[in-house]
Amino acid sequence: MAPSAPLTAERILEVTEDVLRRHGPAKATVVDVARELGVSHGSVYRHFRTKAALREAVTKRWLDRTTERLAQVVDGPGDASAKLRRWLSELFAAKRRKAGDDPQLFATYSVLTGELSDLVDQHIDELVGQLTVIVEEGARTGEFATGDPAVTARAVFVATALFHDPRHAGMWSREGIEEQFGEVCALLLRGLRQG
Amino acid sequence: MAPSAPLTAERILEVTEDVLRRHGPAKATVVDVARELGVSHGSVYRHFRTKAALREAVTKRWLDRTTERLAQVVDGPGDASAKLRRWLSELFAAKRRKAGDDPQLFATYSVLTGELSDLVDQHIDELVGQLTVIVEEGARTGEFATGDPAVTARAVFVATALFHDPRHAGMWSREGIEEQFGEVCALLLRGLRQG
DNA sequence: CAGATGACAAAATTTGAAATCTGTCAGTCA
DNA sequence: TGACTGACAGATTTCAAATTTTGTCATCTG
Numbered sequence: 001m002a003p004s005a006p007l008t009a010e011r012i013l014e015v016t017e018d019v020l021r022r023h024g025p026a027k028a029t030v031v032d033v034a035r036e037l038g039v040s041h042g043s044v045y046r047h048f049r050t051k052a053a054l055r056e057a058v059t060k061r062w063l064d065r066t067t068e069r070l071a072q073v074v075d076g077p078g079d080a081s082a083k084l085r086r087w088l089s090e091l092f093a094a095k096r097r098k099a100g101d102d103p104q105l106f107a108t109y110s111v112l113t114g115e116l117s118d119l120v121d122q123h124i125d126e127l128v129g130q131l132t133v134i135v136e137e138g139a140r141t142g143e144f145a146t147g148d149p150a151v152t153a154r155a156v157f158v159a160t161a162l163f164h165d166p167r168h169a170g171m172w173s174r175e176g177i178e179e180q181f182g183e184v185c186a187l188l189l190r191g192l193r194q195g
Numbered sequence: 196m197a198p199s200a201p202l203t204a205e206r207i208l209e210v211t212e213d214v215l216r217r218h219g220p221a222k223a224t225v226v227d228v229a230r231e232l233g234v235s236h237g238s239v240y241r242h243f244r245t246k247a248a249l250r251e252a253v254t255k256r257w258l259d260r261t262t263e264r265l266a267q268v269v270d271g272p273g274d275a276s277a278k279l280r281r282w283l284s285e286l287f288a289a290k291r292r293k294a295g296d297d298p299q300l301f302a303t304y305s306v307l308t309g310e311l312s313d314l315v316d317q318h319i320d321e322l323v324g325q326l327t328v329i330v331e332e333g334a335r336t337g338e339f340a341t342g343d344p345a346v347t348a349r350a351v352f353v354a355t356a357l358f359h360d361p362r363h364a365g366m367w368s369r370e371g372i373e374e375q376f377g378e379v380c381a382l383l384l385r386g387l388r389q390g
Numbered sequence: 391c392a393g394a395t396g397a398c399a400a401a402a403t404t405t406g407a408a409a410t411c412t413g414t415c416a417g418t419c420a
Numbered sequence: 421t422g423a424c425t426g427a428c429a430g431a432t433t434t435c436a437a438a439t440t441t442t443g444t445c446a447t448c449t450g
Binding site for chain 2: 117151152154155156158159160161162165167168170179180183184186187188189190191192194
């Protein structure tokens with residue numbers, strides 16, 4: 001069988017995601033990934049030192065897709081209130097979409113993120129960093145009255161945990177969740193807008 | 196062996212909690228509970244129709260201990276802001292204490308609450324009910340400017356999920372968690388205080 | 391010689407037979 | 421008579437043997 005393309009890390013990650021979707025996190029093996037790629041499992045180990053490293057890389061790739069999407073909101077138009085509101089909405093919508101469109105894959109990544117707390121902490125730091133930029137902007141224009149923008153940004157992130165933490169995904173399809181989200185956002189924005 | 200006391204539902208629940216603490220939720224059996232009580236397992240089934248009912252009852256008992264504690268804050272002294280702040284602090288402190296003092300039992304109840312979502316929903320409704328009383332009080336005295344107090348109360352509860360939902364218990368022993376809690380409370384109270 | 395292979399040891403997972411547990415109920419005991 | 425027992429069937433869990441997987445590396449191949 002002629003190799004249809006050279007074996008790259010990215011190609012391995014694509015196939016790994018596919019295998020994870022079909023077999024779930026507990027039963028997806030490196031051998032499965034290699035078989036799907038039409039190579040020996042030794043070849044996969046040339047690109048990723050351990051199975052854990054492969055799982056971490058594929059999970060990081062998944063988390064980064066959200067981070068990139070949200071970066072566009074930070075760099076986009078609007079005042080700080082509108083941006084903050086849009087950023088939180090976009091985060092919630094992105095998570096709900098992931099959970100709703102491919103529940104199998106979402107469940108898989110929920111397990112993986114549960115196991116990779118260092119990676120998740122890093123991801124959260126990136127997201128809070130984006131929020132900090134928005135809060136700083138609001139502080140600069142006098143729209144928000146806050147202390148340390150980084151601290152405030154983390155408070156906003158923490159207060160909306162129910163709408164982005166996968167452990168609460170069961171809530172995301174409940175009646176009235178949109179209204180609850182709106183209510184929390186409104187409360188936080190009111191708290192931010194004045195000192 | 197003379198029965199040291201008549202077999203009551205409460206006595207069974209006490210022993211069940213003990214067995215759960217020692218064996219964990221997966222390995223605690225009705226036979227274990229009966230053995231500990233010095234009776235046959237049939238006698239336990241006289242008081243609880245199924246093992247699931249026993250688990251539910253013992254979990255409800257555990258949740259109710261928190262509800263009762265917090266009811267005292269609602270009925271206590273202070274204006275609405277102080278009470279809200281104290282209620283949230285008390286809830287957070289109670290959860291942290293449970294998690295820190297007896298990690299084994301806390302882990303057990305975390306698993307049980309994860310399995311008994313109807314019971315947990317009921318518990319949450321009770322807690323939000325208490326918060327609603329405080330928000331209503333604030334609205335009546337003009338301290339808070341809100342729409343529907345029940346909706347606002349739920350928003351406050353949701354926004355503090357990280358500090359009371361056992362799925363976030365891993366955060367409760369992190370550096371700076373107290374400050375984060377204070378920051379979220381401050382943000383929410385500022386949002387409540389004016390319309 | 392750079393990249394890929396597959397045999398191999400150690401670790402982890404699956405399997406299925408044996409043991410235990412759940413829930414019932416006819417019967418015992420005080 | 422009403423609380424309690426213990427034998428029982430079916431469901432579930434356990435445990436050890438068999439299989440599979442992980443990770444390495446000497447060897448192969450283009």
